[in-house]
Amino acid sequence: MNTDLDCLGLLCPLPVIKLAKLLPTIEVGGTVTVLADDPAAATDIPAWCRLRGQELVSAEAPRFVVRRLS
Amino acid sequence: MSERAYLDAASAEALHPAAREMLLSAVDSGWADPVRLHHEGRTARLLLDNARAVLADAVGVRPDELFLTTSGTAAVHAALTAITAARRRSGTAVVHSAVEHSAVLHTAGADGVEVRVDPAGRVDLDAFTSAVRSPGVAVAALQSANHEVGTRQPIEAAAEACGDVPLFVDAAASIGHDAVPGGWSALAASAHKWGGPAGVGLLAVRKGTRIAPAWPMDEREDGLSPGFPDVPNTLAAAAALQARQAEAAGLNKQHRAWIDELRQRVAAGIPDVEVVGDPDDRLPHILTFSCLYVDGEALVTAIDVEGFSVSSGSACTSSTLRPSHVLAAMGVLTHGNVRVSLGRDTTYDDIDRFASVLPGIVQRIRAEIGL
Numbered sequence: 001m002n003t004d005l006d007c008l009g010l011l012c013p014l015p016v017i018k019l020a021k022l023l024p025t026i027e028v029g030g031t032v033t034v035l036a037d038d039p040a041a042a043t044d045i046p047a048w049c050r051l052r053g054q055e056l057v058s059a060e061a062p063r064f065v066v067r068r069l070s
Numbered sequence: 071m072s073e074r075a076y077l078d079a080a081s082a083e084a085l086h087p088a089a090r091e092m093l094l095s096a097v098d099s100g101w102a103d104p105v106r107l108h109h110e111g112r113t114a115r116l117l118l119d120n121a122r123a124v125l126a127d128a129v130g131v132r133p134d135e136l137f138l139t140t141s142g143t144a145a146v147h148a149a150l151t152a153i154t155a156a157r158r159r160s161g162t163a164v165v166h167s168a169v170e171h172s173a174v175l176h177t178a179g180a181d182g183v184e185v186r187v188d189p190a191g192r193v194d195l196d197a198f199t200s201a202v203r204s205p206g207v208a209v210a211a212l213q214s215a216n217h218e219v220g221t222r223q224p225i226e227a228a229a230e231a232c233g234d235v236p237l238f239v240d241a242a243a244s245i246g247h248d249a250v251p252g253g254w255s256a257l258a259a260s261a262h263k264w265g266g267p268a269g270v271g272l273l274a275v276r277k278g279t280r281i282a283p284a285w286p287m288d289e290r291e292d293g294l295s296p297g298f299p300d301v302p303n304t305l306a307a308a309a310a311l312q313a314r315q316a317e318a319a320g321l322n323k324q325h326r327a328w329i330d331e332l333r334q335r336v337a338a339g340i341p342d343v344e345v346v347g348d349p350d351d352r353l354p355h356i357l358t359f360s361c362l363y364v365d366g367e368a369l370v371t372a373i374d375v376e377g378f379s380v381s382s383g384s385a386c387t388s389s390t391l392r393p394s395h396v397l398a399a400m401g402v403l404t405h406g407n408v409r410v411s412l413g414r415d416t417t418y419d420d421i422d423r424f425a426s427v428l429p430g431i432v433q434r435i436r437a438e439i440g441l
Contacts, residue, residue: 011386011391012404012405013362013363013364013365013406016362016363017439020363020441038385039385039393040384040392040393040398042398043397043402044404046401047403047404048362051342051344051362
């Protein structure tokens with residue numbers, strides 16, 4: 001199950017905040033596809049996944065796919 | 071209302087008292103043109119020679135290997151373009167780490183070959199070695215230590231890897247604060263980073279390093295820095311560095327211990343914080359960390375209101391709205407970023423108060439966005 005999260009035009013840390021707020025509503029194993037075109041998102045979304053122990057499935061700016069692991 | 075604490079020494083330090091004293095006397099004695107043969111000119115020349123000898127000694131070169139420029143950035147530009155021009159027949163590539171100062175990146179431009187760094191910000195030595203040994207390399211550039219996160223670079227090993235390729239070291243973050251290893255062909259530094267005045271840069275070029283200035287040359291500084299020299303400010307820069315080096319052992323030990331304590335208190339006192347840079351093999355006076363979900367501009371502003379001056383590598387705090395290329399290359403969080411850097415006037419009380427108020431500031435900003 002995938003959920004889209006449109007953060008186009010939003011500046012960091014907003015995309016990461018939205019992702020963090022959305023994740024608890026996603027089932028474990030489900031994915032979120034984040035669209036974020038702020039240059040900082042290319043570093044901050046992967047860094048968020050590492051810090052929060054979630055899986056970064058793919059990162060091809062502006063599209064980032066994150067899987068909820070816990 | 072408590073006093074302000076200036077914790078941004080890595081951007082600029084206030085003029086060292088020794089530099090101020092020297093500057094005030096040198097504006098009256100060293101204003102003439104040092105290339106003229108009259109009494110006033112010879113006096114200015116003598117003062118300039120003295121300053122050059124002090125600065126050369128401080129970076130470990132002979133006085134005739136030390137050139138004065140109008141800034142650290144001008145020294146970087148001059149070194150890289152003059153070495154590259156002299157080595158045109160060998161190649162045009164400028165190999166550099168991904169975390170060099172923007173002055174290096176701007177000079178390298180399309181000829182730049184970027185070498186990745188690890189998560190601590192240290193250059194990948196294997197990748198660096200293979201890049202400098204590829205055909206077509208004019209020069210390699212590696213900073214002595216990173217100006218944003220404090221991590222030292224492996225200068226000696228890099229110099230060995232370079233072989234015949236000249237190694238240029240941007241030592242602006244280190245000189246006056248930390249020892250810089252040898253082995254390089256050219257080195258640049260900037261006086262305002264050690265308590266000297268702005269507008270004075272150093273460029274050390276070891277004998278045997280071929281240079282060909284690629285701009286209109288005059289008789290000043292072997293053509294490396296055209297235009298009338300600022301003798302009084304050069305003297306002030308030398309006085310500051312000499313005084314700073316006399317204080318170095320005590321200050322560095324103190325700064326190292328205070329940064330260690332701050333590092334530990336930030337990590338323990340704030341949830342979801344990423345402290346970045348090497349914890350041990352680093353400059354003594356710099357600490358950098360990023361707070362998850364926090365806007366960097368809001369954080370720096372709130373910290374300023376509490377009486378502390380810090381800088382940030384977050385995109386929202388830069389004029390370009392792009393995050394720090396250093397943090398991005400390390401792959402660490404770029405938002406909510408703070409760099410603390412200690413100067414000679416910093417006290418333990420400053421550090422202690424900062425560590426005490428910071429968790430509350432971060433918590434307040436997070437509460438405003440519902441986190």
